[in-house]
Amino acid sequence: MDTSIWRPILYLIGIMVFAGLNAAYLGWCERKGAGRIQRRTGPMEAGYEGLLQPLADGIKLLTKQLLVPSGADGILFRVAPVLAMIPAITSLVVIPFSENIQARAMELSVLLLFAIASIAMMAVLLGGWASGNKYSVISAARAVSQNLAYEIPMLLTVICIVMISGSMNLRDIAMDQQGGFWHWNIFRLDNFHFLYMWVAFIIFFICSIAETNRAPFDMAEAESELVAGFMTEYSSMGFGLFMMGEYLNIVVGACLTTTLFLGGWDCPFGMFPGVWWFIIKIYILIFTFIWIRWTYPRTQIYKLLNLSWKILIPFSLVNVLLTAFFIKVF
Amino acid sequence: MSGYWNDILVGSKSLVTGLMITAREFFKPVVTEQYPYDVPEMTPLFRGHVELIANEETGAPNCIVCMACQRACPSDCITLAGEKKEGEKKKSLTQYQLDFTKCSLCGSCVEACNFNALQFSKEYNLCSFNKDDFIIDLVKRLEDQN
Numbered sequence: 067m068d069t070s071i072w073r074p075i076l077y078l079i080g081i082m083v084f085a086g087l088n089a090a091y092l093g094w095c096e097r098k099g100a101g102r103i104q105r106r107t108g109p110m111e112a113g114y115e116g117l118l119q120p121l122a123d124g125i126k127l128l129t130k131q132l133l134v135p136s137g138a139d140g141i142l143f144r145v146a147p148v149l150a151m152i153p154a155i156t157s158l159v160v161i162p163f164s165e166n167i168q169a170r171a172m173e174l175s176v177l178l179l180f181a182i183a184s185i186a187m188m189a190v191l192l193g194g195w196a197s198g199n200k201y202s203v204i205s206a207a208r209a210v211s212q213n214l215a216y217e218i219p220m221l222l223t224v225i226c227i228v229m230i231s232g233s234m235n236l237r238d239i240a241m242d243q244q245g246g247f248w249h250w251n252i253f254r255l256d257n258f259h260f261l262y263m264w265v266a267f268i269i270f271f272i273c274s275i276a277e278t279n280r281a282p283f284d285m286a287e288a289e290s291e292l293v294a295g296f297m298t299e300y301s302s303m304g305f306g307l308f309m310m311g312e313y314l315n316i317v318v319g320a321c322l323t324t325t326l327f328l329g330g331w332d333c334p335f336g337m338f339p340g341v342w343w344f345i346i347k348i349y350i351l352i353f354t355f356i357w358i359r360w361t362y363p364r365t366q367i368y369k370l371l372n373l374s375w376k377i378l379i380p381f382s383l384v385n386v387l388l389t390a391f392f393i394k395v396f
Numbered sequence: 397m398s399g400y401w402n403d404i405l406v407g408s409k410s411l412v413t414g415l416m417i418t419a420r421e422f423f424k425p426v427v428t429e430q431y432p433y434d435v436p437e438m439t440p441l442f443r444g445h446v447e448l449i450a451n452e453e454t455g456a457p458n459c460i461v462c463m464a465c466q467r468a469c470p471s472d473c474i475t476l477a478g479e480k481k482e483g484e485k486k487k488s489l490t491q492y493q494l495d496f497t498k499c500s501l502c503g504s505c506v507e508a509c510n511f512n513a514l515q516f517s518k519e520y521n522l523c524s525f526n527k528d529d530f531i532i533d534l535v536k537r538l539e540d541q542n
Contacts, residue, residue, distance in 0.1 A: 103418045105427045361418040362411070377404060 077169035082159045088317050090120035092352065096313075099356040130302040137198030138299065146193030146296075147304040152312030153185040157318045162237045164331040164341035171237040176224060179236070179322065180217075183277065186315060187213040190279070190286055193308070194296035205295030208367055210285040212276060215374035216283075220273035222382035223266040226389040227251055227326050230259060240330030244339065250329035257396040262388045267327045269382050271354075273281035274319035276370070280314065280355060281368055282362035290364070320351035437518075443501045444519035445494060448538045449512055455542045458513035458537065463486040468508035471498045489535060496522070496530040 092110065094116065101108025109116025134143055160175035162168040172178060187209060194206025219363060230251060231239045239251075248255045252267045276283040287295045297308055326346040330346040365373070440446070448457045461478030469508055477491040506514045524530065 099422075102422045102426075105421060105428050107430065110430065306447065338489060357415065357418060357422075361414045376400075 073169070077159065081155060081169065085155050085158065085314055085317075089313045090124065092313040093123070093309065093314065094120050095352070096356050096359075099353070102359045103357070103360045108272050124306065127303055127306040132302040132304055133299070134252040135198060135299050139198065140184050142192050142196035143299075144304070145383075146189050146196060147300065147307035147311070149192060150186060150189035150308050151314065153182045153189075154311055154314030154318055156182050158321070160236055160242050161218075161318070161321045162330060163321075163344050165241075165339075167341055168237060168246065171235060174234050175236045176228065176234045176239070177373065179318075180221060180224070183315075183318070184213070184217065186277075188310065189308075189311065190296050193300070197296065197299040199299055200290040201298050205286045205288070205292050205298075208288075209279065210351075212283065212285055212367075212370060215371050216273045216276040216378070219269050219374060219382040220277065221380035222379070222386055223270045223273070224326065226266050226382075226385055229386075229389050229393060230254070230257075236325050240332070243329040244332045245270060246332070247329065247334040250332070252327045257392045259389070259392060261392075262385055263327075265381060266385050269378050269385070270327065271323060271351075272373075272378065274323060275355065275358065276374070278315040278319050278355075280312075280316065281359040282365050284364060285367050285370060288364060316352055316355050317348065320348040320355070323351055324348050354363070359371075409471055422479045436541055437500070438520060442520070443503065444517040445499060445501070445522075445532060446505055446514050446534070447517040447519075448489075448492060448534050450542065451540055457489045457538055458511055459489045459490075459492070460511055460513070461489055462511070464508040464510065465505035468504040470502065470504060471500060473499045492524060492534040494532045494534055496532055497527055514521060 097119070098108040098116070100106075109119040110377055112118040112122045132144075157179050159169045159170055162171070176188055190209040193205045194202040194204075194209070197203075228234055231242045233239060233242070243249050243251055243254075247253055248260075251259070252263050253260045254263060279286050286292075287297065289295075292298070297305055300308060321344075324344060328347050331339055331341055333339050333343050341391060448459060450456065451458050459476075459478070461476060463476070466474045466476055473495045475491070475493040475495075476489065478487040478488050478489045501516075503516070506516060522530070
């Protein structure tokens with residue numbers, strides 16, 4: 067099966083459909099969710115409950131002109147939005163949706179995922195810098211310092227998981243957590259890992275919000291200070307690709323959290339394991355992303371960095387030590 | 397050091413409180429009005445342009461063409477005319493024109509009317525590219541309503 071020609075083709079079709087639908091409909095979900103939280107209805111006009119709204123938005127964006135400002139670096143300016151999409155789609159190669167649904171079960175898939183995820187930050191940096199606009203440059207600088215600060219605690223918590231599972235293969239990590247919620251890394255009973263792994267989960271989740279540049283950590287966008295940050299000069303599908311990239315990053319973040327902490331495709335009660343459990347879990351996490359975005363106001367850049375360097379990094383370091391201790395002692 | 401732990405605990409608690417509030421709001425019913433599909437009822441004191449009050453039995457306007465409203469109007473919005481029909485004691489209204497472009501909704505006409513013939517309407521959906529659309533024939537409006 068590994069050498070079969072069908073594998074890459076099925077992967078391409080499947081992942082593109084999954085990515086496309088998610089990128090389009092998470093926008094709708096976000097607007098509906100925001101509406102409900104603020105006790106509005108959200109989009110209602112295009113189709114039943116506004117279900118055709120993403121399509122209408124897409125057509126509208128496609129008919130607009132892609133403007134390149136005169137002071138901008140033409141090539142980088144055009145490359146950046148594409149660069150925002152590529153890492154997100156590429157990351158989905160190694161995500162194990164279920165025991166049998168995975169494009170590639172690479173040995174070092176965790177490493178690959180985080181290496182690729184750092185490229186997404188490059189898109190923001192390039193887009194902001196190439197725009198030749200002061201707001202965009204400030205936004206690019208913020209995005210870099212923010213990603214740098216939050217990548218450290220994120221990777222430290224992932225080290226805990228890798229130590230527990232003894233593997234850098236996402237599929238092995240998920241297989242290791244099968245058989246009920248007490249085997250999941252967040253509540254893991256053996257070796258008393260549940261005592262501190264929930265802290266690791268919270269740290270990981272906060273970091274994935276920050277990594278995807280979502281509110282309350284959307285310092286790179288910060289429309290009240292920086293217009294739209296790195297997206298200020300983008301119009302048409304350039305803007306559209308950035309938006310789709312953002313939503314896909316959320317999906318990847320949710321997939322990763324599910325695989326690393328919530329047992330992947332495993333059912334909490336050991337019944338009907340399968341891809342649907344994975345889907346249910348990622349959509350609960352995505353809903354939490356939306357819920358958080360519409361609950362908290364944006365933080366300041368200083369507080370954002372303080373949170374990471376003063377709280378998250380020490381906590382995740384202690385977590386790594388505790389993990390090593392518990393593995394060794396029990 | 398105690399401040400550090402305190403910040404974390406109090407901060408986390410307030411974050412959870414915030415999430416609970418939005419979660420509660422999420423399941424409450426929608427409060428916004430879906431305007432074109434869901435037309436609001438105006439409050440009793442809402443002032444639209446004036447309209448004639450019809451006699452409850454006959455459906456004809458209560459107005460007896462005393463001209464009090466025309467005299468009371470500070471902006472000369474109101475033009476009305478009437479005639480005395482055969483066999484009737486009072487004059488009856490034939491024409492009542494309101495120039496709503498000049499009206500400031502001061503209500504002097506409604507106040508001046510002693511015969512319960514004028515009131516503020518609840519009309520708020522007025523919009524047009526043409527100025528003439530706001531010169532309103534109130535007699536015709538009353539007939540259309542009947």
